[in-house]
Amino acid sequence: MALTIVLSCVAVLLGTSALAVAGARSSLTSFFVYGVALAAGACALGAAGAMLVIAPGSAQTAQLPIGLPWLGAHFRLDALAALFLVVINLGSFTSSLYGLGYGRHESSPGRVLPFFPAFLAGMNLVVLADDAFTFLLTWEFMSLTSWALVMAHHRERDNARAGYIYLIMASFGTLALLLTFGLLAGPNGGYAFDAIRATTPSAGLSAAVLTLALIGAGSKAGLVPLHVWLPLAHPAAPSHVSALMSGVMTKVAVYGFVRIVFDLLGPPQWWWGAVVLTLGGISAVLGVLYALMQHDLKRLLAYHTVENIGIIFIGLGLALAFRANDMRAAAALALTAALFHVFNHSVFKSLLFFGAGAVLGATGERDMEHLGGLIHRMPLTAIAFLAGSTAISALPPFNGFVSEWLTFQAILLSPQLPQWLLKFIVPAAGAMLALSAALAAGCFVKAFGATFLGRPRRSVAQNAQETDAWSLAAMFILVLLCLVAGILPGYFIDALAPVTQLLLDARLAPQAQLRWLTIVPIAASRSSYNGLLLFVLVAAAGWLGAYVIHRWASHALRRAAAWDCGFPDARPVTQYTAGSFAQPIRRVFGGFAFRAHEQVYIPPPGQIQPAQFHLSMRDLVWDVLYAPIEGVVNFAADRLNQVQSWTIRAYLTMVFGSVVLLLMVLAVWH
Amino acid sequence: MDRLALDVAHLFAGGLVLVSFMLLYQDRMFGLLNIFALHALVVSLSVAWQAHIQSAPHLYITAGIALVVKAIIIPVALRRIIVRLGIHRTIDTVGGIGQTMLAGIGLVALSIMVMLPITAEAGTLTREDLAFSLSVILLGLLMMISRRNAVSQIIGFMSIENGLILAATAAKGMPLVVEISVAFSIVIALIVIGIFLFRIRENFDTMDVHALERFRGGQP
Numbered sequence: 069m070a071l072t073i074v075l076s077c078v079a080v081l082l083g084t085s086a087l088a089v090a091g092a093r094s095s096l097t098s099f100f101v102y103g104v105a106l107a108a109g110a111c112a113l114g115a116a117g118a119m120l121v122i123a124p125g126s127a128q129t130a131q132l133p134i135g136l137p138w139l140g141a142h143f144r145l146d147a148l149a150a151l152f153l154v155v156i157n158l159g160s161f162t163s164s165l166y167g168l169g170y171g172r173h174e175s176s177p178g179r180v181l182p183f184f185p186a187f188l189a190g191m192n193l194v195v196l197a198d199d200a201f202t203f204l205l206t207w208e209f210m211s212l213t214s215w216a217l218v219m220a221h222h223r224e225r226d227n228a229r230a231g232y233i234y235l236i237m238a239s240f241g242t243l244a245l246l247l248t249f250g251l252l253a254g255p256n257g258g259y260a261f262d263a264i265r266a267t268t269p270s271a272g273l274s275a276a277v278l279t280l281a282l283i284g285a286g287s288k289a290g291l292v293p294l295h296v297w298l299p300l301a302h303p304a305a306p307s308h309v310s311a312l313m314s315g316v317m318t319k320v321a322v323y324g325f326v327r328i329v330f331d332l333l334g335p336p337q338w339w340w341g342a343v344v345l346t347l348g349g350i351s352a353v354l355g356v357l358y359a360l361m362q363h364d365l366k367r368l369l370a371y372h373t374v375e376n377i378g379i380i381f382i383g384l385g386l387a388l389a390f391r392a393n394d395m396r397a398a399a400a401l402a403l404t405a406a407l408f409h410v411f412n413h414s415v416f417k418s419l420l421f422f423g424a425g426a427v428l429g430a431t432g433e434r435d436m437e438h439l440g441g442l443i444h445r446m447p448l449t450a451i452a453f454l455a456g457s458t459a460i461s462a463l464p465p466f467n468g469f470v471s472e473w474l475t476f477q478a479i480l481l482s483p484q485l486p487q488w489l490l491k492f493i494v495p496a497a498g499a500m501l502a503l504s505a506a507l508a509a510g511c512f513v514k515a516f517g518a519t520f521l522g523r524p525r526r527s528v529a530q531n532a533q534e535t536d537a538w539s540l541a542a543m544f545i546l547v548l549l550c551l552v553a554g555i556l557p558g559y560f561i562d563a564l565a566p567v568t569q570l571l572l573d574a575r576l577a578p579q580a581q582l583r584w585l586t587i588v589p590i591a592a593s594r595s596s597y598n599g600l601l602l603f604v605l606v607a608a609a610g611w612l613g614a615y616v617i618h619r620w621a622s623h624a625l626r627r628a629a630a631w632d633c634g635f636p637d638a639r640p641v642t643q644y645t646a647g648s649f650a651q652p653i654r655r656v657f658g659g660f661a662f663r664a665h666e667q668v669y670i671p672p673p674g675q676i677q678p679a680q681f682h683l684s685m686r687d688l689v690w691d692v693l694y695a696p697i698e699g700v701v702n703f704a705a706d707r708l709n710q711v712q713s714w715t716i717r718a719y720l721t722m723v724f725g726s727v728v729l730l731l732m733v734l735a736v737w738h
Numbered sequence: 739m740d741r742l743a744l745d746v747a748h749l750f751a752g753g754l755v756l757v758s759f760m761l762l763y764q765d766r767m768f769g770l771l772n773i774f775a776l777h778a779l780v781v782s783l784s785v786a787w788q789a790h791i792q793s794a795p796h797l798y799i800t801a802g803i804a805l806v807v808k809a810i811i812i813p814v815a816l817r818r819i820i821v822r823l824g825i826h827r828t829i830d831t832v833g834g835i836g837q838t839m840l841a842g843i844g845l846v847a848l849s850i851m852v853m854l855p856i857t858a859e860a861g862t863l864t865r866e867d868l869a870f871s872l873s874v875i876l877l878g879l880l881m882m883i884s885r886r887n888a889v890s891q892i893i894g895f896m897s898i899e900n901g902l903i904l905a906a907t908a909a910k911g912m913p914l915v916v917e918i919s920v921a922f923s924i925v926i927a928l929i930v931i932g933i934f935l936f937r938i939r940e941n942f943d944t945m946d947v948h949a950l951e952r953f954r955g956g957q958p
Contacts, residue, residue, distance in 0.1 A: 732848065
């Protein structure tokens with residue numbers, strides 16, 4: 069039933085996409101497309117959510133006569149798929165709601181409207197696919213539609229390059245997944261997931277599958293060092309699409325990884341966990357460091373996606389390590405933490421991109437160094453953005469804290485692991501997680517402070533208007549979800565139990581029945597967390613503080629010059645900037661990770677030219693990994709270019725020479 | 739009977755390789771056409787013999803097509819073109835004739851070395867015919883790249899096609915329709931190449947493909 073509903077929603081979305089092509093010029097189309105996407109998202113969300121809550125253990129299958137002849141397309145809805153359907157459709161529901169307002173200002177609706185519902189449909193189908201062919205086809209469909217959305221504003225500077233790099237990386241990732249499924253299916257070519265599940269590949273083969281799955285899904289999710297396209301492509305799309313790509317599409321990639329490695333591949337080896345953990349830890353730290361160096365609001369958020377994907381992969385790596393050592397309860401804890409973070413990140417990352425989109429819509433600026441003081445002009449957006457920032461910085465009582473706390477609980481179980489390598493790596497990953505959480509908090513102090521606090525640095529920020537009601541509604545739904553998931557995490561953890569039951573044959577103890585809504589992941593003697601209590605405490609302390617100050621402090625009358633907030637020169641350029649905020653961190657980490665190089669020029673006494681400050685930064689990953697590849701490809705292309713002006717006889721000679729060469733190889737071979 | 743049949747088939751196939759060497763050696767235009775006619779004659783004899791020993795009457799049609807089209811129509815047509823265009827009657831070669839012949843011998847050795855071990859399971863007839871036909875194909879390619887003249891490139895191309903027919907008839911059971919379509923495509927190729935020759939001649943006053951290369955701006 070739920071599967072039928074979701075598939076019908078997908079069909080409706082695809083139909084809407086076709087209609088939007090026809091009606092791209094009409095002004096009503098925008099309203100129509102986002103309205104239908106909103107309704108379809110709500111239906112699918114309801115169906116998948118109901119499935120996860122009411123009948124979690126069951127699985128529904130369907131077969132449609134489309135795709136390859138005689139094979140058809142297989143679809144299956146189980147607990148894992150239902151969970152990711154909830155994430156996807158929550159994202160599509162809120163971004164459609166946001167799009168109702170935001171999409172009215174779209175300069176080229178004909179480039180966005182047809183692809184938006186198709187993109188949503190593609191993501192839904194990937195999660196439902198039950199054979200390798202359908203999976204790859206829908207995966208590529210999702211990639212291509214999102215690419216089209218990235219290229220919506222293709223005339224803007226850098227967008228074409230972003231689209232180009234995204235296209236290359238997406239094709240590369242799909243190629244890796246194609247090989248993954250080729251290896252999984254084996255020589256008999258059983259491409260249905262049932263057939264793949266039934267076979268257990270050899271150790272070498274599963275290592276190859278793990279590597280390819282990490283490359284394929286990791287390049288879509290944005291795992292370092294395959295993340296280079298993500299901070300270029302995500303900000304280039306319209307903001308509600310950025311929210312979908314960053315908040316939701318990366319989760320579809322995580323789904324692909326979980327489906328392949330936890331479900332299809334068979335029992336894991338312990339070192340898989342070490343590999344995944346290491347990659348996750350590196351992604352978490354590098355992602356947030358990159359984000360700290362960014363002053364473009366949307367690009368900063370995109371780099372934070374890299375960080376959060378790293379956190380999710382830390383959880384997945386822990387789950388693999390525990391599962392390989394048959395510590396099922398610990399594995400269930402780690403996987404629950406990862407999946408809960410999947411949900412949480414999709415919620416607050418969408419919220420933050422909506423906020424960035426509202427700022428962009430109101431000011432036309434993404435560079436924080438040009439913004440400032442927006443809390444006076446856009447108070448509601450500022451509140452929503454602050455809530456999202458608190459959540460992503462893993463501060464209680466919001467939801468980001470709970471999932472990162474659960475990840476730490478799993479990390480603290482690592483001394484029980486027998487392998488020495490894991491005993492070293494897991495605490496190191498824990499340290500990286502702690503570092504990235506702290507740096508993320510610093511980064512959002514910078515982002516919120518530079519954008520919303522202080523005084524406007526440009527006139528566009530001074531004249532900004534609060535965004536429309538649709539967008540605000542979308543944002544505040546997400547704020548509410550952040551808060552609810554942070555205060556009442558027990559219900560969410562219990563909803564994840566069928567997924568861990570499906571993948572690991574174990575689950576966390578039920579949390580919702582515990583007294584006072586406490587969550588106790590392992591044992592009450594070890595650790596527990598009560599979001600509600602903490603929320604009450606924070607609220608009471610805040611109220612009490614405010615009350616005390618207003619009751620006693622403000623009545624004391626004192627005449628003095630108004631405090632100038634530390635900058636007596638009243639011009640806005642003298643304010644503390646985002647760049648100055650990030651400088652200490654850049655001094656600590658930037659020398660290695662970014663080859664940051666600062667140059668200060670102070671004119672000698674008597675000269676009147678201004679002092680100058682130059683900062684140059686290089687992307688280490690790009691320089692080490694991608695620049696050589698680019699060089700080799702360019703070199704080969706230049707050489708091959710000369711072939712084009714060869715004579716006919718030279719072509720024939722080349723053909724003849726290669727035929728003779730191959731025949732010689734054949735003769736020697738035998 | 740079997741022994742004799744095999745020997746005669748080998749005689750024709752080996753004769754074809756020999757005639758290919760003659761093509762390679764020839765540096766006069768009309769001589770080249772005559773030897774190509776001989777090449778086609780040997781192919782049609784070989785195919786006819788195969789038709790006889792395999793009791794496959796449709797191969798007689800193949801042999802007939804080869805005889806009529808390649809041994810008679812194409813040489814005559816090319817001769818008329820050459821006369822009408824007043825083409826220079828000697829052929830420029832790339833590298834000396836002797837070196838080309840040595841390379842050709844190497845190619846025959848290579849094709850025998852490749853074919854005999856690979857086709858160990860096939861019948862004797864098929865094996866050696868395949869080796870011979872691969873030699874003919876490689877010699878035709880060698881001829882195409884070692885001549886600067888467009889007419890001799892056409893002859894090289896057609897001798898490659900003869901080698902393919904030899905290979906195809908040695909393997910039992912090639913359908914007639916394939917053979918007819920191949921023959922038809924050869925006729926089309928002749929027409930296209932004939933027009934091509936006229937065009938070169940009109941535009942460049944020479945039959946040397948070198949002129950085309952200069953015109954295209956490639957390396958001299």
